[in-house]
Amino acid sequence: MAELLFYVLAAGTVAAGVGVIACRNPLFSVLSLLGAFFCLATIYLLAGFPFLAATQLLVYAGAIMVLFLFVIMLLNLGDEEQYAERPPFGKRGLAIAGASAGVLLLIAVFSVGFGSVSASDGDSPAVTSFPDESIDDVQSIAELLFSRYMLPFEASSLLLLATMIAVILLAKRQRGSGAEGAGWPWKKGVEQ
Amino acid sequence: MFVVKRKELSLRERLFLPEIARALGHSLRAIFKPKITRQYPEEGLPTTEVTRGQPRLVVKEDGAMACVSCGLCEAACPAYAITIDGQETDRFIEREPERFDIDMLRCILCGFCEEACPKDAIFMSDELELADYSREALKYDIEKLKRPKAALQKRIDYVYRINERWRSSSSTS
Amino acid sequence: MPELPEVLAWLLKAALIYGGLLGTAAGMTLAERKVSAWIQWRIGPNRVGPWGLLQPIADGIKFIFKEEVVPQGANPVLFRLAPMFSAVPAMLAVAVIPFAGDLSFFGHSTTLAIADIEISALYVVAIGGLGVYGVILGGWSSNSKYSLLGGLRASAQMVSYELSLILCILAVVVMAGSLNLSTIVADQAGHVFRWNLWSQPLAFVLFVIATFAETNRHPFDFAECEPELVGGFHTEYSSMKFALFFLGEYCAMVVMACLTTTFFLGGFEVPSWPEAPWWIQLPAFLAKAGIFLFLFLWVRWTLPRFRFDQLMSIGWKVMLPLALANLFATGAVISFF
Numbered sequence: 001m002a003e004l005l006f007y008v009l010a011a012g013t014v015a016a017g018v019g020v021i022a023c024r025n026p027l028f029s030v031l032s033l034l035g036a037f038f039c040l041a042t043i044y045l046l047a048g049f050p051f052l053a054a055t056q057l058l059v060y061a062g063a064i065m066v067l068f069l070f071v072i073m074l075l076n077l078g079d080e081e082q083y084a085e086r087p088p089f090g091k092r093g094l095a096i097a098g099a100s101a102g103v104l105l106l107i108a109v110f111s112v113g114f115g116s117v118s119a120s121d122g123d124s125p126a127v128t129s130f131p132d133e134s135i136d137d138v139q140s141i142a143e144l145l146f147s148r149y150m151l152p153f154e155a156s157s158l159l160l161l162a163t164m165i166a167v168i169l170l171a172k173r174q175r176g177s178g179a180e181g182a183g184w185p186w187k188k189g190v191e192q
Numbered sequence: 193m194f195v196v197k198r199k200e201l202s203l204r205e206r207l208f209l210p211e212i213a214r215a216l217g218h219s220l221r222a223i224f225k226p227k228i229t230r231q232y233p234e235e236g237l238p239t240t241e242v243t244r245g246q247p248r249l250v251v252k253e254d255g256a257m258a259c260v261s262c263g264l265c266e267a268a269c270p271a272y273a274i275t276i277d278g279q280e281t282d283r284f285i286e287r288e289p290e291r292f293d294i295d296m297l298r299c300i301l302c303g304f305c306e307e308a309c310p311k312d313a314i315f316m317s318d319e320l321e322l323a324d325y326s327r328e329a330l331k332y333d334i335e336k337l338k339r340p341k342a343a344l345q346k347r348i349d350y351v352y353r354i355n356e357r358w359r360s361s362s363s364t365s
Numbered sequence: 366m367p368e369l370p371e372v373l374a375w376l377l378k379a380a381l382i383y384g385g386l387l388g389t390a391a392g393m394t395l396a397e398r399k400v401s402a403w404i405q406w407r408i409g410p411n412r413v414g415p416w417g418l419l420q421p422i423a424d425g426i427k428f429i430f431k432e433e434v435v436p437q438g439a440n441p442v443l444f445r446l447a448p449m450f451s452a453v454p455a456m457l458a459v460a461v462i463p464f465a466g467d468l469s470f471f472g473h474s475t476t477l478a479i480a481d482i483e484i485s486a487l488y489v490v491a492i493g494g495l496g497v498y499g500v501i502l503g504g505w506s507s508n509s510k511y512s513l514l515g516g517l518r519a520s521a522q523m524v525s526y527e528l529s530l531i532l533c534i535l536a537v538v539v540m541a542g543s544l545n546l547s548t549i550v551a552d553q554a555g556h557v558f559r560w561n562l563w564s565q566p567l568a569f570v571l572f573v574i575a576t577f578a579e580t581n582r583h584p585f586d587f588a589e590c591e592p593e594l595v596g597g598f599h600t601e602y603s604s605m606k607f608a609l610f611f612l613g614e615y616c617a618m619v620v621m622a623c624l625t626t627t628f629f630l631g632g633f634e635v636p637s638w639p640e641a642p643w644w645i646q647l648p649a650f651l652a653k654a655g656i657f658l659f660l661f662l663w664v665r666w667t668l669p670r671f672r673f674d675q676l677m678s679i680g681w682k683v684m685l686p687l688a689l690a691n692l693f694a695t696g697a698v699i700s701f702f
Contacts, residue, residue, distance in 0.1 A: 027443070027505065034498075051544075054487040058531075062494035063524055069501050070520045073513065138484060138544055209570070212668060219404045219667040229408040 002046055009046070013039040026072050030065060037061045051138050239318035241350040244303050247294060248317040248339040250348075257338070258313035261289040265305035265314055273298035274305060292334040296322055306351065315344045315351065379479050386459050390615035391421035393658065400662040424608075431604035436508055439601065443506035448602070448609035451499025455616035458493040461485035462623045463547045464650050465633045468643035476547060477633075477643060485546040486538055489624060490531055493579070496617055497523040500581070500588050503610065504598035515597025518673060519581060519588035525680040526578035526585075532688035533572035536695045537561050537628045550632030560631040567691045569629045571684055573657070576621040578680065581614060583665035587673055622657035626650060 016039060019032030037060050044053035145153055204210055230237075239245070250258040261278030279290035305314050317339060324330050341348070395410065395417065402409030410417035435444055462485075465477035482488060497519055504516020538544055540561060541552035553560050562569050578585040589597035599610045626632060630653045633646040641649070671679070 027440075031443075031502075050482060050484045051487065054484050054491045058487065058491035058494060062491060062497075062527065066497055066501065066520045066524055069498075069505075070517065073501070073505050073517060212664075215667045216663060219663065222406060223400075223403040225406050227403075227408050228406045229402075231408075 006043060006046055009039045009043050012036075013043070027069070030068050030072060033068075034061055034065050037065070051141060237320055239320070241346045243318045243320070243347075244301060244316040245319045246296065246299065246301060246317055246322065247303075247305055247314050247337070248319070248344060249292060249334065249337045250313050250315060250341050250344060251338050252341055256283060256285070257288050258311050258341075259289050259292065259309075260285060260287040260311055260313070261292070262287075262310065264308040264310060268304040268308035269299075270302060270304060271298045271300050273300075289334060292337060294332050294337060296330045296332050297327060312348065315347050317344055317347065375479070378477060382459060382464065382477075382479055383456070386456065386616060386619055387612075389619050389658075390612055391425070393615045393618060393662075394424060394611065395420045396658070397662055397665075400659070401666045404663075404666040428605050428608040433606065434601070434603045436601045438508040440506040440508070443502050444601075445606070447499050447503035447506055448606040448613070449499070450502055451496060451613035452609045452616065453613075454492050454495040454499075455613050455620050458489050458620045459616070459623065461488050461546060462620070462627060463550055463632060464623075465643035465646040466641075477647065478547065481545070481547055484544040486534055486544045486549065486628075489546075489620070490527070490534060493617065493620060494523065494527050496613060499610065499613060500598045503602065504588070507598070507601035509601050511594045511596070511600045512598050515588045515590065515594050515600070518590075519598060522578055522581075522585065522587055522676060522680075525677060526575045526684070529571055529680065529684040529688045530575040530579055532685070532692050533565075533568040533575065534628060536565055536568040536688075536692045539692070539695050539699055540564060546627050546632070550627060550634060553631040554634045555637075557631075557636040560634075561629045565629065565691070565695070567687060568695075569625075571688050571691070572628065573625060573660070574684065576625060576657075577661070577664065578676070580617045580621055580661070582618065582661055584668040584671050585676055586670065587676060590670065618658065618661050619654070622654040622661070623650075625657045626653040 013036050016032045016036035020029045020036065023029045023032060037056060041053040041056040041061075044050075044056060252258050261276050263276055263278075266274045266276050273295045275291065275293040275295075276289055277291040278287050280286050281288050301316070303316050306316050322330070398420070399409040399417070401407075410420045413419040413423045435441060460479040461482055463476050463478040463481065468477055478485075500519040500523075501516040504512040504514070504519065507513075537549060541549040543549060543552075577583070581588045587597075589599060594600070599607055602610060632653075633650040635641040635645055635649045638645075
């Protein structure tokens with residue numbers, strides 16, 4: 001039952017992932033990504049990590065994708081047509097990129113997926129054996145996060161803070177300079 | 193030139209919450225106030241003697257109509273709502289309407305017909321409700337317009353009183 | 366495989382809780398009109414059934430028989446999907462709320478929650494926060510400027526106030542030391558003064574304010590703003606799709622009222638009677654939640670709407686720092702005393 005569910009969800013994740021890059025309409029791309037997040041969260045839940053699943057939904061689906069939607073709704077949605085005809089790197093570049101991505105994917109699948117299916121010992125990170133009980137992982141995650149991974153954790157938050165400040169600075173600078181269109185940074189972008 | 197300065201808010205006002213609580217108390221008290229809703233179809237609309245509702249034709253105490261189909265109301269009507277055909281009778285007042293139609297869809301309830309009538313035959317009643325399922329049903333004929341004089345007495349008295357006042361004031365000036 | 370009594374208990378609980386949720390949501394539509402009428406010295410709907418009690422049913426039948434209109438230029442898929450996005454998350458979120466303590470079905474002891482999972486506090490916020498998609502997608506797919514503005518406002522508003530909401534919940538979670546709602550309730554058991562309302566007054570006030578913003582209720586209903594956006598995100602919607610939006614809004618209100626009760630008013634605990642049977646705990650819970658449901662209506666018919674910049678500045682400059690400070694103080698007190 002759980003295995004069947006896993007394969008359905010995995011297929012759903014991949015399909016949604018393909019949908020993200022295949023959809024012409026950026027809004028549908030965002031929704032596909034949302035679907036991928038949902039499938040992933042459910043897989044986490046199956047694997048016994050409810051905390052991870054809830055955080056996935058809370059942070060990615062609940063906050064970040066909402067902001068994505070916010071931005072996409074503000075953009076001019078007619079724009080995607082002009083990029084549709086001319087891929088930026090040419091056909092050969094695309095072919096090389098696709099081939100290498102496919103090889104990487106195959107390597108990943110063979111080394112992780114089938115390896116663990118064939119492994120019979122219990123302690124491999126197997127997708128085929130789901131725990132009966134959910135793991136109470138909040139405490140352990142918190143302990144690791146605030147002891148062993150304290151520095152990376154704080155560093156990543158600092159990075160985010162720096163990015164935020166940089167974005168604000170960029171926006172502010174654009175608003176200050178320029179005689180006409182002052183205060184309307186997006187207008188300047190259109191004129192150029 | 194007036195400059196309205198925005199009022200500096202005190203800390204208590206900037207917190208909003210005390211004022212919100214005060215507003216909530218106000219609306220909570222309102223819940224227990226007596227209700228002012230009128231249960232319309234059952235309770236009916238309030239009418240006074242001044243109420244200028246739909247025009248109605250007076251039927252005198254002896255059962256005859258007061259109208260002599262002179263056509264003055266028809267002429268006075270700004271909405272062309274009234275249509276009259278007259279006929280003769282054997283009575284002392286030898287004319288009465290054969291047909292007296294008021295198209296209530298056209299009537300604007302202005303009361304000109306009441307003022308124009310020389311025989312006190314048409315008055316604005318206190319009937320206000322005007323709704324039906326078809327246009328034809330709202331073209332009132334003489335049978336629908338007839339009212340005994342007693343039913344209109346309140347308005348008749350009022351019109352007389354008002355006209356009396358006008359008459360006396362015009363005579364003094 | 367779970368045994369038959371367990372499955373039966375699940376089914377019964379799910380039927381009870383979802384029936385209750387939808388019934389309450391339907392009742393709230395009537396209560397909204399009744400309370401608004403009372404506050405304005407009116408009587409309110411009283412034609413359908415005794416005291417107008419059958420009004421929600423009449424409304425539902427009317428919604429079902431109304432014509433469905435999909436505006437020209439609207440995105441047909443998203444336009445039909447958006448009402449579902451709006452209604453489903455609120456209904457999902459109610460699954461983990463414990464409505465009563467121990468009760469036994471056929472000799473099988475359980476709590477009156479559909480799923481008593483370990484991280485239920487997080488789950489509620491994660492799932493409840495998805496309700497904004499319905500508003501955003503509905504606003505965008507309608508191909509109408511009013512709807513688009515409503516959707517934009519909703520997305521900005523929800524993201525802003527979700528932060529304060531979660532920080533307030535975190536303060537309570539720190540108090541109880543668990544993300545499980547049942548544990549949080551058990552932590553407040555015993556006495557009225559053990560309720561988090563007294564130990565976390567600031568978090569309580571901020572939480573209640575944030576729930577108003579999260580459910581798009583007055584004075585924060587910028588997504589639908591009747592005077593300026595003529596209905597906002599649901600301007601173009603009609604018939605049952607519109608009803609679904611309403612159902613979602615009222616379900617979200619019910620969920621938020623239940624959450625406030627659970628986090629700050631001791632959930633189903635009866636004061637000074639920890640071992641109360643479930644048929645006393647359930648009404649106690651409903652009574653407490655009813656206070657907040659009434660508060661939703663009461664505030665709506667009392668306060669005017671904020672301005673959008675005021676909403677943003679309150680959310681980011683007042684509520685968020687206060688909630689952060691509150692969480693910090695709570696953590697400090699817990700760890701040092």
